[in-house]
Amino acid sequence: MTDSSGPSEPSRHTEPHGGGHFSAVSDIRLWFTPERLREEGDTPDYRFSLANERTFLAWLRTAMALVGGGFAVDQFLPETGRPLRLTLALMLLAAGALCALRAISHWVRCERAMRRGEDLPVSRFPIVLGLAVGVVALLMVIVAAFGWGG
Amino acid sequence: MPEGKGTDGSRTRDRDRDPGLQPERTRLAWRRTTLACAVAASLAGRQTLHSGIDPAPLVILALVVLAWLAFLALAHHRIRAMHAPRPPALSPRAAAAAVACTVVLAALGAATLR
Incomplete structure (x- = not known):
């Protein structure tokens, strides 16, 4: 790839740690404009891109499992009171949607970091998701064991 | 593919094949994800059917x-x-579409909660 500057943001791949933070809006624009992603830096080894794609798919599966879990709570805990059941189901559905959105945002940021030869972005999301899933699981154990809200 | 097609097709293929099987692993990852999507979609379908037969659940099922x-x-x-x-590399548009499918499933599910 040549050293081409994008129309609205300067090309920063010459300085390795220069482009740390971009607004979420610019990230979201990148989702729909593959040309702009390709304008930055150099095309990395195809194996790196495929590995990034598999990580994205793994997060997408996690998101789908959470969404499926939301449906499962609503359908398979019929004795639980409606407010509690709805809360659990909505929490899981929201976590699934959030996880999917975060998957693509992380994928785009990794892809761009690889093109620029920067360090891969770090993220607090896995630990947040882990804690949230733990809390939901504990709640469900309590609901199933004590039959609360029934 | 600059060196993709040689005169000796099989030999070129062997040299081009990634010993780490990255394309195969990625292909299987897509298969797994399709399977996960099928599970989530069938649970979503079950959900709509359980809320009785009205026009609205059928639209959501569709x-x-x-x-x-x-x-x-x-x-x-x-x-x-x-x-x-x-x-x-995967195009950002395809990635966004895959994410959209997941988010749409979640939203449709939220709409049919009892």
Whole structure:
């Protein structure tokens, strides 16, 4: 790839740690404009891109499992009171949607970091998701064991 | 693919094939994800059927099926791209569409909660 500057943001791949933070809006624009992603830096080894794609798919599966879990709570805990059941189901559905959105945002940021030869972005999301899933699981154990809200 | 087609096809293929099997692993990852999507979509479909037969649940069921078919088409397209020895990177638009399918399933599910 040549050293081409994008129309609205300067090309920063010459300085390795220069482009740390971009607004979420610019990230979201990148989702729909593959040309702009390709304008930055150099095309990395195809194996790196495929590995990034598999990580994205793994997060997408996690998101789908959470969404499926939301449906499962609503359908398979019929004795639980409606407010509690709805809360659990909505929490899981929201976590699934959030996880999917975060998957693509992380994928785009990794892809761009690889093109620029920067360090891969770090993220607090896995630990947040882990804690949230733990809390939901504990709640469900309590609901199933004590039959609360029934 | 600059050196893709030689006179000796099989030999070129062997040299081009990634010993780490990256395209194959990516293809299987798409398959797994399609399977996960099928599970989520069938649970969503079950959900709509349990809320009785009205016009609205049927519309939601149709949208669920549509989201699943869209994901299937995306995955199929990408799996075909994996036949190349050095597949091009996933396009952001396809990634956004795959994410949209998941978010749509979640939203449709939220709409049919009892």
